[in-house]
Amino acid sequence: MKITIKEIAKMAGVSTTTVSMIINNKAGNISQGTKDRVLNLMKEHNYVPNVMARSLVTKKTHTIGLVIPDITNPFFPEIARGVEDKANQEGYNVIYCNTDDRTIKEERYIEMLLEKMVDGIIFTASSKRIEGFKNPMNVKIPVILMDREIEFAGIKAKITGNNRLGAYEGVKHLFEYGYKRIVFISGPLVNKPSLDRFEGYKKALKEFQQQSILVLEGDYKIDWGYEAVKKLIARGEAFDGIFCGNDLIAVGVIKSLKEEGLRVPEDVGVVGFDDIYMARLLDPELTTVRQPNYEMGHRAAEMLIDVISGKEPDPKDMVFDTELIIRKSTKER
Amino acid sequence: MKITIKEIAKMAGVSTTTVSMIINNKAGNISQGTKDRVLNLMKEHNYVPNVMARSLVTKKTHTIGLVIPDITNPFFPEIARGVEDKANQEGYNVIYCNTDDRTIKEERYIEMLLEKMVDGIIFTASSKRIEGFKNPMNVKIPVILMDREIEFAGIKAKITGNNRLGAYEGVKHLFEYGYKRIVFISGPLVNKPSLDRFEGYKKALKEFQQQSILVLEGDYKIDWGYEAVKKLIARGEAFDGIFCGNDLIAVGVIKSLKEEGLRVPEDVGVVGFDDIYMARLLDPELTTVRQPNYEMGHRAAEMLIDVISGKEPDPKDMVFDTELIIRKSTKER
DNA sequence: GTGAAAGCGCTAACAT
């Protein structure tokens, strides 16, 4: 059995109160002698406070929950690292929860986290979630929304990329490079980020006077990109530029295009969104709209911990600027 | 404040013991009437047991730790999902710890996990760790080793792929397809998996009578693969096949080869190891030795939870068969 | 400067 505060206290000939205060740096008025004695004893006996017991009284676990759709989706690991690095730096641990974009799993996980009494949650809601989050118990702990916006009791802040502007710049880039007829292969058009990207797309269209809005709605997955191109071609649609809802879609798009004998970027220009790791490994390397994922995760954790520590987050909502990364899947012509 | 067992007990007119037993399904001999009454009260008042208090007495947190080098390395998310899915299914949560292959971070994280009193740990040690793990406190909780083998107090089992056989088959495949001179671009040759792959490589060499062992040692990273090829060419080495320590290396290798004007698979055949998600997205799609990562993670969690629950793991060590996945980076000739 | 005592919310002998 591990050594307890009581035993340390007995050995040092002081009360547990004294030891407790020393542990928690509240030893303002404890004599240096006592302090040293206790500290030594603690070293010597390898004393480690029992966090469970502590949490029981303090109601703080120094653990946060990270709820995301799927860590095997290359979009999320960087966010997760951002979150974890910051959390760890502040002495927090993070419990990961993969929801597979299923609202029911979201609900279950949130409940688990609440039971585990995490101090706060960083939540990326399912891209299919449209309605607000009706949680069974009242969430009293702070929640920071990442990337997706939904209604949720206890929300303290939202962190998103500037999807509208990012998309606008991506599409504008295609036009500026001389592509004439741009289609938008989108993810589910039910949530804010998707809708915002759509807005950005339309804005660019208007500016460059493309008459018809060419949008195909599907999932944020490789397969959807692949399939969408086939569809486009099957129905004889004319196009020479594709703006993709995310990089995963772009991967499928490029693959499909190649199969159809279309050259990228000569015949068709392709722009993605996110700049996942893989984007630069494609052939051709993918031109894409970069979201600062690691930084967003980092900031989210920072804000969450601020709130937990009683500070109100400085900017309640944060919108991160995107950046157009021009690689080889678009070409001036 | 949340409602407690005491209040439920009072409302139901029974003792907390009774309520506790009902909560924990130990209500063998509690009258149906009482049971129903209590259960209803619990529903009605949205009672949720305080896990902290419970853990304090049971010494079980229903949380496990997952210590891996880096979740942004595409090798790990699948393992992590395997672990998490199983854990979740059994009512466990998992705390992720990214160590960046730094032994010092490993030690810190393990300490944190111990303090948090996780019930067990799944540990993928740094690929640079050669010495055993000297942990400050004695690890009394079960530890399952994934992928890497090291010495560590409290180890209950090891889960690895069959690296030797996998590598052997990968290299053999190159020879069988008619490639003559195979070089091995390896990760750090200090740990068991790397060494085993090296063994497999050598075994195939012997079998197919390639005289010289051509091995380059570096990191399991894209950059290293890229650089290794440049080196090979700079020093005028003759080769027509490359067996890569992992897929990441293969990504760099292919990129570098293309830059040098060498065609894959016509001029040079390339085989990877792991079959990460990205492998099939490369151009050409990568022939590789698949490790069943998701399954390995899943099994690791299962074994860990078995041990935690008092059962000894059935096979103390498990070696998973690899599978050669032939795609387009090798070609019969 | 330090200690006594209460209590966080629960479980688990041991009674009855």
Add this chain to the structure above:
DNA sequence: ATGTTAGCGCTTTCAC
């Protein structure tokens, strides 16, 4: 079939 009691290991008033 149900209750009494004693902690689990710690923090925190309040008192001296």
